[in-house]
Amino acid sequence: MLMETYDNVLVIAMSHVRAFMNIPKMTEPSAETTRRMYRTVTSSVQALDSMDIKERDIWLIYLILEKLDPETKVLWSRVVYNKIPTWTEFVSFLSKRYKTMEAVITSKTEKPAKRTEMKSKPPNKAAPNWSANLAAATSSSQGNTVTNVHSTIPCACCGKSNHRTVKCYKFRGLNDTKRFEIVRTAKLCINCLDPGHSVNNCQSSACKHCAEKHSTWLHFAFHPEMPSIQDAASANLASIETNAVTNTTGTQPTPVPGTSSSLNCTASSIVPNVLLATAVIYIQTAEGDKLPCRAVLDSGSQVNIITEKMCQLLKLPKRNSNCRLEGVGAQISPSRFQVTVNFSPRGFSKWTQTDCFVQTKITGLHPAVEIPKASLPIPSKLVMADPQWYRPQPIDILIGGQHYWDLVLDRTIRMGPGLPVLKQSVFGWLVVGEIGPIPAAQESTQSCCMTTLESIDNTLKRFWEIEDAAGPAERKDEDEQAEKIYQETITRDETGRFIVHLPFTQRVQDLPSNKPNAARQLYFLERKLRASSDLRAKYEGVFAEYQALHIIEKVPKDEIDRKAYYLPYHGVYKESSTTTKLRVVFNASSKSKNSLSLNDTLLTGPLTQPPLIETLWRFRQHQWALTCDITKMHLQFLVTPEQRDYHRFLWRTHKLGEVEEYRFRTLCFGVASSPYLATRSLMQLASEDGDKFPAAQETIRSSFYVDDCLVSADSIEQL
Numbered sequence: 001m002l003m004e005t006y007d008n009v010l011v012i013a014m015s016h017v018r019a020f021m022n023i024p025k026m027t028e029p030s031a032e033t034t035r036r037m038y039r040t041v042t043s044s045v046q047a048l049d050s051m052d053i054k055e056r057d058i059w060l061i062y063l064i065l066e067k068l069d070p071e072t073k074v075l076w077s078r079v080v081y082n083k084i085p086t087w088t089e090f091v092s093f094l095s096k097r098y099k100t101m102e103a104v105i106t107s108k109t110e111k112p113a114k115r116t117e118m119k120s121k122p123p124n125k126a127a128p129n130w131s132a133n134l135a136a137a138t139s140s141s142q143g144n145t146v147t148n149v150h151s152t153i154p155c156a157c158c159g160k161s162n163h164r165t166v167k168c169y170k171f172r173g174l175n176d177t178k179r180f181e182i183v184r185t186a187k188l189c190i191n192c193l194d195p196g197h198s199v200n201n202c203q204s205s206a207c208k209h210c211a212e213k214h215s216t217w218l219h220f221a222f223h224p225e226m227p228s229i230q231d232a233a234s235a236n237l238a239s240i241e242t243n244a245v246t247n248t249t250g251t252q253p254t255p256v257p258g259t260s261s262s263l264n265c266t267a268s269s270i271v272p273n274v275l276l277a278t279a280v281i282y283i284q285t286a287e288g289d290k291l292p293c294r295a296v297l298d299s300g301s302q303v304n305i306i307t308e309k310m311c312q313l314l315k316l317p318k319r320n321s322n323c324r325l326e327g328v329g330a331q332i333s334p335s336r337f338q339v340t341v342n343f344s345p346r347g348f349s350k351w352t353q354t355d356c357f358v359q360t361k362i363t364g365l366h367p368a369v370e371i372p373k374a375s376l377p378i379p380s381k382l383v384m385a386d387p388q389w390y391r392p393q394p395i396d397i398l399i400g401g402q403h404y405w406d407l408v409l410d411r412t413i414r415m416g417p418g419l420p421v422l423k424q425s426v427f428g429w430l431v432v433g434e435i436g437p438i439p440a441a442q443e444s445t446q447s448c449c450m451t452t453l454e455s456i457d458n459t460l461k462r463f464w465e466i467e468d469a470a471g472p473a474e475r476k477d478e479d480e481q482a483e484k485i486y487q488e489t490i491t492r493d494e495t496g497r498f499i500v501h502l503p504f505t506q507r508v509q510d511l512p513s514n515k516p517n518a519a520r521q522l523y524f525l526e527r528k529l530r531a532s533s534d535l536r537a538k539y540e541g542v543f544a545e546y547q548a549l550h551i552i553e554k555v556p557k558d559e560i561d562r563k564a565y566y567l568p569y570h571g572v573y574k575e576s577s578t579t580t581k582l583r584v585v586f587n588a589s590s591k592s593k594n595s596l597s598l599n600d601t602l603l604t605g606p607l608t609q610p611p612l613i614e615t616l617w618r619f620r621q622h623q624w625a626l627t628c629d630i631t632k633m634h635l636q637f638l639v640t641p642e643q644r645d646y647h648r649f650l651w652r653t654h655k656l657g658e659v660e661e662y663r664f665r666t667l668c669f670g671v672a673s674s675p676y677l678a679t680r681s682l683m684q685l686a687s688e689d690g691d692k693f694p695a696a697q698e699t700i701r702s703s704f705y706v707d708d709c710l711v712s713a714d715s716i717e718q719l
Contacts, residue, residue, distance in 0.1 A: 010080055013053055017062045020044040057087040064090070067159075072097060153194065156186035166193040172217065177282075177290075180221035180347045190214045199381060212380055221347060222383060274434050275420050276366055277408070279385035279427035283397070284342040284351060286315040293396035294386065295343070296366065297407060297430070301400030304341070306356040310396040311339055318358065325357060335359060341397070345427045354403060365392035371435060377415050378422065378431070385428035479606035482673070486605075486680055489640070498681045499638045502646065503603040503673050511565060512595050515650075518566035521590075522650045522659065525570065536654060538582045539571060543651060543662075551635050555648060555661040564645035565598045566661075567668065586649065586670040598646060598671065605676025608683050615705050622712035626719050630682075633707035634667040634674050637681050647671070679706060 023040055048058070065073060079085075079093055154161045157171035165171055165188060171179060182188075188195050191213050192204035199213050206212055209219045277297040282290040293310055303325065311318070321338040335357040342351040371390035378384075399407065408430070413422035420433040482503040489501035529536040546552040567586040574581055591597035609615075619625065630636065639647065647664035667674040682700060690697030703711040713719045 016044040016047045061090045176220040277430045277432045281343050295397045296395045297399050299401045299404040304354050304356040304400050305359050305398040308360050311358050362395045362398050383428040385430050389431045478603050482603040482605035500677045501640050502643050508601040511601050515566045517590050518568045518650050521568035552662045562645050564648045567649045588671040602673045604672050608679045612705050619710040619712050622714050625712040628709045630707040634669045634678050637667050
């Protein structure tokens with residue numbers, strides 16, 4: 001009896017396949033979940049192997065059985081009772097099954113129609129519109145034939161027959177895009193989510209959000225949610241509550257070079273207000289998620305453009321680009337980066353890949369003023385490409401002529417003279433064209449988006465200009481001031497090392513200490529160091545070396561309260577480096593909100609060395625070459641003791657456990673004036689001691705680029 005009940009090989013095999021297929025999806029890393037998954041997978045496969053089931057048939061049969069109705073499953077289990085079926089047997093069973101069902105249906109339809117008496121009963125108050133819709137659909141499709149208005153309608157989402165699609169919890173748990181895809185695929189009414197009739201004949205109530213003829217569960221598929229502009233994830237789709245874009249200052253807005261042209265109207269004239277083809281589309285992020293953005297379709301552009309802000313939100317990897325974009329008025333805009341973008345219409349998962357140039361801005365808000373939507377005879381049943389086409393909003397991406405004619409379709413609806421036209425596209429219906437003149441009592445900006453790649457003639461011309469050696473640069477007043485400070489303050493100590501003064505401006509009086517920023521950066525760094533003892537050891541090694549070489553010193557307690565500036569810092573670790581694997585970088589541009597940084601108060605000084613191209617030309621003149629550099633060049637020049645407190649920083653050693661204050665005795669890499677003071681001191685060395693070493697003097701003056709020496713000669717002896 002037990003053998004007959006439990007020794008059914010098919011049931012056992014199916015249970016192992018079911019356990020394998022029903023493994024839950026992991027949403028986050030978990031050792032326990034991974035362990036359970038490992039045990040389930042291995043035990044299921046090993047069990048099937050022990051039953052000598054290694055073909056694919058059992059897996060295919062299981063997947064198809066999950067999609068069949070319960071009655072068919074029961075019939076199949078009778079056919080293959082207590083044996084492992086093959087795929088051929090299963091396909092043969094399906095063939096016999098559908099042929100039998102067709103014969104049964106045919107025999108039923110051949111019987112004369114029988115009129116049934118139905119007792120009148122009150123309609124179901126929970127779903128009165130559903131019954132009315134089904135009755136209307138049945139009446140329209142079958143003439144006077146009376147049918148059961150409560151006939152079973154399987155759910156389009158889960159396939160079960162005990163509830164409608166709109167009542168399905170699985171359907172309600174999906175996102176807006178998935179719900180719309182199910183309704184579109186099953187050809188359901190978009191208002192009541194039942195089959196058999198169109199939205200025009202639907203008697204159910206309208207959307208609770210907007211009162212339009214679509215289901216409340218599909219509202220955000222037709223009208224994507226527009227969060228506030230502070231929302232970083234979709235600031236591009238902000239709902240801007242304004243009736244006009246005005247410029248009350250009387251100044252002209254700056255046009256975006258190479259990407260757009262603006263026409264500002266201040267006179268009391270009549271300005272044509274033309275709507276461009278805008279659409280709300282989905283763009284795929286680097287993690288594979290969808291992000292809505294506002295696109296403009298421009299057949300007059302040879303390239304595609306995306307804004308820098310949208311590129312950062314998508315976290316797309318950038319590639320270097322040396323292209324220059326030419327716009328209206330031959331304005332040139334360089335494009336330093338290029339990205340690959342995947343975009344798709346709302347409600348679909350078919351992605352189109354394209355390359356976009358990255359620009360800070362594409363054009364201004366479009367349209368320039370808010371359009372009275374209610375005054376236009378736009379059919380309510382149309383799905384708009386841009387649900388808020390009438391509101392001034394920014395443009396995030398420009399799709400050019402490369403894809404334009406594949407995205408815009410042939411159908412056109414003309415609403416009348418002086419009104420825009422509706423143009424069908426894969427994104428929905430576009431509202432484009434002139435919408436009648438608008439009196440320019442207030443300033444309005446008209447946009448023209450047209451972009452082309454720069455001509456080859458201009459590119460070649462720029463190439464020769466780059467290759468041409470530039471003449472000596474004109475010295476600015478600030479450069480003269482920095483040079484004057486240097487000449488008046490430069491000194492040398494008893495060992496011959498130069499002592500320099502920082503070339504401050506008058507703004508140094510307003511310089512704050514920046515200590516909170518430096519402390520915050522230190523605490524952030526310490527969290528990383530607690531996780532890596534090796535990295536902490538490298539940091540401590542760098543600062544210990546600096547102390548041993550007298551590059552830094554601890555601030556005495558009696559000098560703590562002096563006016564000072566604290567430098568935040570972080571480390572750049574490069575494992576492949578053969579000299580310095582960890583380089584500590586100090587940030588002299590750090591500042592609090594509405595305050596100054598150290599670099600804001602310093603003069604950068606003029607260039608003191610020949611241009612690099614001249615140094616390279618000179619380097620390639622002779623047969624034999626020699627290259628070398630000055631070790632820790634910036635750290636070889638001392639800063640006057642009165643100004644060292646502007647180079648303070650914080651550090652906590654692992655053993656002491658207290659935050660201590662240090663300061664540089666030398667120049668610090670990262671400070672704006674350090675390159676000038678270092679290279680200028682190198683030239684000063686050549687001037688003061690060059691008479692003793694004429695060859696070295698000439699080399700310093702003509703063959704150095706910052707701290708790198710590039711020199712050549714006709715023989716090794718000359719080197």
